[in-house]
Amino acid sequence: MRNLDPRTHLAVMLCATSVWFFYEQIGQIHCLCLLAGCYLLQVKEVRTAGRLCFFYTILQVLARICAPHTALLYVILHTFARSIPLVMFAAAIVKSNPSRLMASWQSLHIPKSVTIMLCMMMRFFPVLRKEMAAIREGIKARGLFPQWYDYVRHPVIVYESFFVPFTVRCLKLSAELGATAELRGLDAPQKRSSIYAAPLSVYDYLTVGLYGTAMVLIAIV
Numbered sequence: 412m413r414n415l416d417p418r419t420h421l422a423v424m425l426c427a428t429s430v431w432f433f434y435e436q437i438g439q440i441h442c443l444c445l446l447a448g449c450y451l452l453q454v455k456e457v458r459t460a461g462r463l464c465f466f467y468t469i470l471q472v473l474a475r476i477c478a479p480h481t482a483l484l485y486v487i488l489h490t491f492a493r494s495i496p497l498v499m500f501a502a503a504i505v506k507s508n509p510s511r512l513m514a515s516w517q518s519l520h521i522p523k524s525v526t527i528m529l530c531m532m533m534r535f536f537p538v539l540r541k542e543m544a545a546i547r548e549g550i551k552a553r554g555l556f557p558q559w560y561d562y563v564r565h566p567v568i569v570y571e572s573f574f575v576p577f578t579v580r581c582l583k584l585s586a587e588l589g590a591t592a593e594l595r596g597l598d599a600p601q602k603r604s605s606i607y608a609a610p611l612s613v614y615d616y617l618t619v620g621l622y623g624t625a626m627v628l629i630a631i632v
Contacts, residue, residue: 417515419615430626447499467495
């Protein structure tokens with residue numbers, strides 16, 4: 412069974428976004444979150460599904476605890492929790508191969524600037540996490556904060572030692588990724604060829620149909 416096409420991820424995401432506005436009961440959001448978790452498991456993103464489901468559960472529990480005391484905090488937590496299922500469907504797009512995504516979405520006549528922006532973000536954030544880890548290791552190597560409470564005692568030094576090099580590194584990374592994109596011809600006017608270009612299969616159509624039907628049934632029932 413081959414992997415789902417990025418066009419399938421986009422179709423399922425649009426279906427979820429459309430029906431999400433009609434979900435008024437909390438049970439419907441629970442069902443949508445469960446459906447989103449199953450979709451992530453289907454695309455083999457087990458760790459992402461577990462993390463987001465756990466985060467959704469924590470937000471719902473906190474919202475229930477705060478409901479009798481602070482209405483505003485309950486609304487904020489509940490709103491964030493309602494958006495988690497959409498984030499889970501969007502995670503399937505973010506985890507896709509950028510080259511395959513560009514090859515698939517160019518057949519949908521999506522603006523090239525949108526596709527390039529999304530692919531650049533998908534390349535940028537994994538590198539950014541590595542840079543953050545490298546900065547933390549550098550802080551530990553210099554012995555700036557030997558104890559955990561030193562971060563609270565010296566917030567100005569924390570800002571200087573972490574956020575300043577982090578900002579500088581972000582600027583360098585953006586310039587490097589921009590130069591790489593130009594060298595790879597992402598801004599070329601011609602249509603890109605790719606080894607990932609392939610038509611939609613029956614598996615893709617069945618997936619969109621089943622998940623779309625399930626979302627509509629949740630809204631009706």
